[in-house]
Amino acid sequence: MEKIRYERPIIQKMNTGLMNKFGTRTEYEPVTNIESISVKSLINDYGTPLFVLSEKQIRRNYQNANRIFKTRYPKVQFAWSYKTNYMNAVCSIFHQEGSWAEVVSGFEYEKALQNGVPGNKIIFNGPDKTDDQLVKAAKNNSLIHIDHFDELYSLIRLSEENSLKPRVAIRVNMDTGIYPKWDRFGFNFENGQAWNAITRIINSENLDLVGLHCHIGTFMLSPSAYAIASTKLCELTWSIKEKYNKIIQYIDLGGGFPSANTLKGAYLPGSDTVPSIDQFADAITDVILGYGFKQEDLPLLILESGRVLIDDAGYLLGSVLATKRLSDGRRATILNFGVNTLFTAFWYDHKISPAQAFGSHTEEMVMYGPLCMNIDIVRESITFPLLEKGDNVVVHKVGAYNMTQWMQFITLRPNIVLIDNENNTHIIRKAETLDNLQTNEQLPEHLKKQTLK
């Protein structure tokens, strides 16, 4: 007699209203393939935890966003936000698609050069640029986005000393009606600081003001905030032309469009609530096109979108280490990845799917990571089919900010695999080893002798 497929016995109290908690079956549909590669074969070949990226999806996202903007506005340029995911393979895909590089540190700047990005297609943002980096960026004709007056004065001095004339923009912060206001980066619009910085640059012989930049926040849910930001940058562009007869070549509206993830505490899933790129594009381009610029003076529109272009191209495959019941009777599942690997679990209630078929029963559970740390929670509450040790799960939309913000804490960072357009798999970053980790450690001579027996 053939045996029946096993499932752990469960019993659940039926409360009124409980049934709707079970949700629709489709939520627990197992995910057995990513593109056309089976999840099981990925796990067999590369182990878990495992990050998986789809090249096809990255290109699709890029081409879609590019088309949405280019069908509305004549001059559009994307610049890949390195910190969102600076795996060289990922950056190279974006550069092949035509994206420039947007970097916020000397290390990211070097990475962009090594990825073959010409210096004049690198945007150098952020509050932290050393004198050496500024000089290098100026010599490479990169676009230097000035964040504060200290940097502005350093750059003027360095340009004089080295007889350089760097192309610069200022980052502008402003009230766009959203809270919290990001006013720590750049120069404030409302209090006149931005205009002062502009005046200072134009009066300097050594800096060439070519653009205006802002990045009003991240995971922004309001297209109208972008309309306000566009209006304020257009206003500055217009005033610069009026007052100094200088044409600003580009307006850079930064990143911030949301991916379809669900923010923690949100009542509805992100896929139902997040505005589309079209809505943001309408808000931005309606303002710029309607502002009254002459056709030939229309600024280039630069976008530094990060998460919206890559989140849904990334998956994390993991395994169940154990299941247990907590003192209050709740089920707890311990996974082999935690907030060290899946950093974005701090922000999002990630969608998670089983990687194998299940019976029809589900239970509510908390999903923990493997760290010996109370904060290590992947999902505080999720209704899921019954899991056993050794089962696999697939976490969705993890392409942004995990492969850069992950922490080497308690465990080593896992393999990252790219599935290319022809469905071949490539390791694009090997799992770390203890040796990798210790290459930079040095043990003082007097500590080398161990006396413990």
Add this chain to the structure above:
Amino acid sequence: MTLKKNIATSEEGFVFNPGTGDSFSTNTIGGDIIALLKDNKSLKEISEIICKKYDVDKDQFEKDLDDFESQLKDYAIID
């Protein structure tokens, strides 16, 4: 582990405790176990029967049975 006397069960895996007014649902295997308890089978017998019927090894099942037993206790379905 003995089922409380007045506990009512159905073939579909519903369990009702008239003492408290609580009702419960189980999965198929949970229903099987409750039925076996009703027949006064010992844990050892239950384990043998279930491991014959389902694709599971004894160690795994006994761990899960322990867990199930403590749930039944929490819900005051067994003494």
